[in-house]
Amino acid sequence: MDNQIKWTKIGLIALIVFAIVSCKKVESPEIDGNKMGDFSIEFDNLVGDYGLQFDNMARPYVNAKGEPFTISRIQYFISNIKVKKTDGSEYVVPQDPVEESYFLIFGDDRNSRFAKVKVPEGDYTQVSFILGVDSLRSTMGLDKRTGVLDPTAGDHETQGMYWGWNSGYIFFKLEGNSAVISDDQQGDPTGRKQFKYHIGGFGGYNAPTLNNLKTITIDLTKAGIAQVRNGYRSNVHLFVDLMKVFNGPNAFRIAEHPNVMFSEYSQNIANNFPTMFSHDHTENGVTSEDQL
Template sequence: MKNLSIRITLLAFCSILLLASCSKEDSPAPEFAETNLAPFSVEFDNIVGDRTLSFNNTTTPYVNAKGESFSISMLQYFISNIKVATADGKEYAVKQDSSYFLIQSSDKSTRFAKVRVPEGDYTRLTFTLGVDSLRSTMGIDKRTGVLDPAANGGHDSGGMYWGWNSGYIFFRFEGNSNVISDDVNGDPTGKKQFKYHIGGFGGYSAPTINNIKTITVDLTKAGIAKVRKDRQSNVHLFMDAMKVFNGTNSFKIAEHPNVMFSDYSVNIAKNLTEMFRHDHTEN
C-alpha cells in the first residue's frame, strides 16, 4: 500500500509538470495593446553591390558575379505586414490596412515605410516582400492606395499588377545588357532588355508557385529601435539589387533574360531574401 501511494503521488506530480510544460509551450508570445503609439519608419536605401543605384547608367555599367555588364531602368517592390519585437519576445504587428507600401526607386519619397507602433525598445523587425494571399484575394474595395490595381498603371506601363493573372507583381526589376541575344526580346531601338517580374502567392491561379517572402532583420548589431512619442525612430536598411543575380541561386542574364510567372521565378525569389541589410538605426 505504501509503494502504491508513492506511485500515485509520483504520477500526480509528473502530470502537473507535464501540464505546466504544455501550458508554457502553447501560450502565445505576449502582445502589445493598441496604446501609446509612436512614429516608426523603415528606410529602404537601394544600392547595387557597393554602388548607389542609378538608372540607365551605360558609361560605367554594373557588373554581376558572372562578369555580365548591365544597366537598370526600373526597380520597385511591395513591402507589407510590418512587425516589431522586443528582446523578451513581445511582438506588435502593424494593422494591415496601414501596412502596405510600394517602394519605387525612381521616387525617393517612397523609400520610407512610415507606421506607428507602441513605445518600446525593439530588437527585431519583420516584414513581407510582396502582398499576402489574403489581401490579394480580397475585393477591390479592400485593396486601395498602392494596392489599387488601377492606381499605378497597368503591367505594360510599369504597374505592379497582372490583369491577366489577377495577381500582384511583388518585385519588378528591369534593365539592359549586351549579353542578351538578339532573338530574345529584341527591341526596335537596339536595346537588349531584361525583365524580372516576380510574384505568385500560391493561390487559385498557380498553387505551385508561392513567392511571398518574409524578411527578418536582427537590430541588435547595428542599433535597436528606441521608439518614443517625442521623436522619430528610423531603421535604415540597404537593399542590394545585385543579389538578384549574385544570391544563392546565382545565374546569367544571358540564360534567363526574362523571368515572370514561371517555375524559375522561385529561384530568383529566394535570392530576394538576401537583399536587405541593416546599416544603422536613427533614434
C-alpha cells in the same frame, strides 16, 4: 600669488563638477506601452558597392558571372510589418487601413523609400516584413485593395504591378538592359537588349500555385535597436543590394534567363531576395515632423 592659486583651484574644481554634471546619464522617460510612436523602415537601393543609377551605359554594373548590365526600373511591395521588443513580445502592424500598412517602393522616387507606421512605445531588437502582397489581401474584394494595391494603378508596361491576365500582384519588378542577351531577344526602340524580372505568386486561390512571398527578418542589435517613443520617430535604415538578385544563393546568368515572370524559375530568383537586405543603422529620437 596665493590668491591666484586659490582661484585657479576653484576654477579647476568648477570645471570638474561641470564635466561630471554634463556627462551624467539622462534617464529616458518611462516607457508607456499604451502610447504609440512613429516607426519607419528606409529602403536604400544599391547595386553591389555602387549607388543605384538608371541606364548608365557608360558605366554598367557587372554581376558575378561577368555580365555587364544597366537598370532601368526597380519596384517592390513591402507589407505585414512586425516588430519584436527586447522582452520577446511582438507587435504586428494592423493591415487596415491599407494606406498605412502596404507600401510600394519605387527606385526612381526617393520619396517612396520610407515605410512609415505606428507601433507602441518600446525598445525593439527585430523587425520583419513581407516582400510582396500576402495571400489574404490578394484575394479580397477591390474595395479592400486601394491605394498602392489598386490593380488599375499605373501602366502595365511601366509602373503597373498587377497581372490582369493572371489576377495577381507583381511583388518585385526589375528591368534593365545587357549586351549579353542574344539577338533573338526582344529589344527596346533604341536597340538595347532588355531583361525583365516580374516576380509574383501568392500560393494560389483555388489550387496551389507558385508561392514567392518572402518574409525578411532584420536583427537590429548589431547596428542599433529601435527606441520608439511618443512624439518622436525611430527610423531603421536598410541597404537593399540589387546585385544579390543575380549573385544570391541561386546565382544565374542573364544570358540564360533574360525574362522571368510567372514561371517555375521565378522561385530561384525569389530565393535570392532575403539576401538583398542589410541593416546599416537606426536613427532614434527624430522629431516626427523632421524629414529624414
